Amino acid sequence: MKNSTILGNSTLTVNRIGLGCMGMSEFYGSFNETESIHTLHRAIDLGVNFFDTADMYGSGANEKLLGKAFKSKWDKVVLATKFGVMRGANGEWLGLNGQPAYIQKACEQSLSKLGTESIDLYYMHRQAPDVEIEVIVGAMADLVKQGKVKYIGLSEVNAETIRRAHKVHPITAIQSEYSLWSREPEQEIFEVCKELGITFVSYSPLGRGFLTGAIKSRADLEAGDFRLNNPRFTEDAIKENVKFVEVIEQLANAKGVTKAQIALSWILHQNDDITAIPGTRNIHRLEENLGAYNVTLSQADMQLIEESIPKMTTGSRY
Numbered sequence: 001m002k003n004s005t006i007l008g009n010s011t012l013t014v015n016r017i018g019l020g021c022m023g024m025s026e027f028y029g030s031f032n033e034t035e036s037i038h039t040l041h042r043a044i045d046l047g048v049n050f051f052d053t054a055d056m057y058g059s060g061a062n063e064k065l066l067g068k069a070f071k072s073k074w075d076k077v078v079l080a081t082k083f084g085v086m087r088g089a090n091g092e093w094l095g096l097n098g099q100p101a102y103i104q105k106a107c108e109q110s111l112s113k114l115g116t117e118s119i120d121l122y123y124m125h126r127q128a129p130d131v132e133i134e135v136i137v138g139a140m141a142d143l144v145k146q147g148k149v150k151y152i153g154l155s156e157v158n159a160e161t162i163r164r165a166h167k168v169h170p171i172t173a174i175q176s177e178y179s180l181w182s183r184e185p186e187q188e189i190f191e192v193c194k195e196l197g198i199t200f201v202s203y204s205p206l207g208r209g210f211l212t213g214a215i216k217s218r219a220d221l222e223a224g225d226f227r228l229n230n231p232r233f234t235e236d237a238i239k240e241n242v243k244f245v246e247v248i249e250q251l252a253n254a255k256g257v258t259k260a261q262i263a264l265s266w267i268l269h270q271n272d273d274i275t276a277i278p279g280t281r282n283i284h285r286l287e288e289n290l291g292a293y294n295v296t297l298s299q300a301d302m303q304l305i306e307e308s309i310p311k312m313t314t315g316s317r318y
């Protein structure tokens with residue numbers, strides 16, 4: 001299996017299993033800076049170069065963490081960050097913003113927190129409903145001209161938005177939720193990405209941890225965990241959605257690998273250039289997840305998954 005791919009229209013080569021850093025600063029329970037930095041450094045040692053963050057993760061804390069960890073290692077890193085979801089000083093949610101002046105300021109703040117001169121891949125996190133995509137991408141293209149951003153991407157957009165955006169400035173990557181229990185991008189997005197030469201980046205590829213079998217009930221989640229408010233993690237939804245885990249487990253046991261490795265390998269088997277950014281705070285799981293490169297799924301395995309995994313997940317994604 002191919003471990004790396006060229007990112008969209010860029011000259012950057014990224015490994016197909018990158019590292020999502022969000023959980024190191026917020027959302028999935030407690031975190032520890034020392035452990036996170038060890039994990040980030042171990043990732044580099046293992047050849048991982050594709051790291052994903054956003055200005056809103058930990059209200060800026062996640063970008064600062066990466067700035068600290070990568071201080072003398074930027075030459076080994078392809079960093080993606082995002083703008084558009086505003087947070088207040090105490091983490092409060094302030095809505096979406098796509099105004100050009102805001103985008104300029106958000107980018108400069110991210111550069112300052114990261115302590116770097118340019119961002120490899122800058123995503124619009126979510127589109128503000130009051131600003132046309134052409135205006136937003138125009139502002140992102142200005143950042144490219146200024147040398148503050150190398151390439152641009154969009155997160156959670158539909159096919160039409162991708163086409164409109166791509167006419168203003170080449171879109172390098174599209175990031176959306178994609179995993180065995182979130183298959184919406186198969187309907188149109190994969191096709192548009194292929195046609196326009198855009199890399200697809202799967203976020204939450206482990207179903208926010210659920211597909212690994214690690215979450216069997218709400219009691220497995222710490223107080224304050226974002227998933228406790230997610231419709232897929234009500235006690236009833238968990239009881240239904242466990243069917244996904246059972247099929248994954250059956251395959252994992254037959255192959256002597258882990259459930260996380262099956263879930264990630266299934267994504268890599270969708271096409272030669274798809275990438276995934278599983279999130280983890282610890283070295284042991286990072287190493288386990290990278291083991292997915294060594295898992296081959298035969299046509300029969302893929303068919304078994306197709307036939308046995310329910311097409312409908314209980315609970316919406318958000």
Ligand SMILES: NC(=O)c1ccc[n+]([C@@H]2O[C@H](COP(=O)([O-])OP(=O)(O)OC[C@H]3O[C@@H](n4cnc5c(N)ncnc54)[C@H](OP(=O)(O)O)[C@@H]3O)[C@@H](O)[C@H]2O)c1
Pocket residue numbers: 019020021022023028052053125155156175176202203204205206207208209210212214260277278279280281282285286288289
């Ligand atoms: N564009 C967007 O709107 C958007 C939205 C969400 C996420 N993202 C990005 O995508 C990245 C990944 O998504 P995600 O973190 O939501 O979900 P994920 O990768 O599907 O799952 C992460 C969860 O799974 C656990 N985990 C990881 N490896 C495991 C393993 N081998 N066995 C058991 N549990 C394991 C992690 O816990 P531990 O930390 O304890 O290992 C964490 O709780 C994020 O870090 C973020 O950068 C983007």
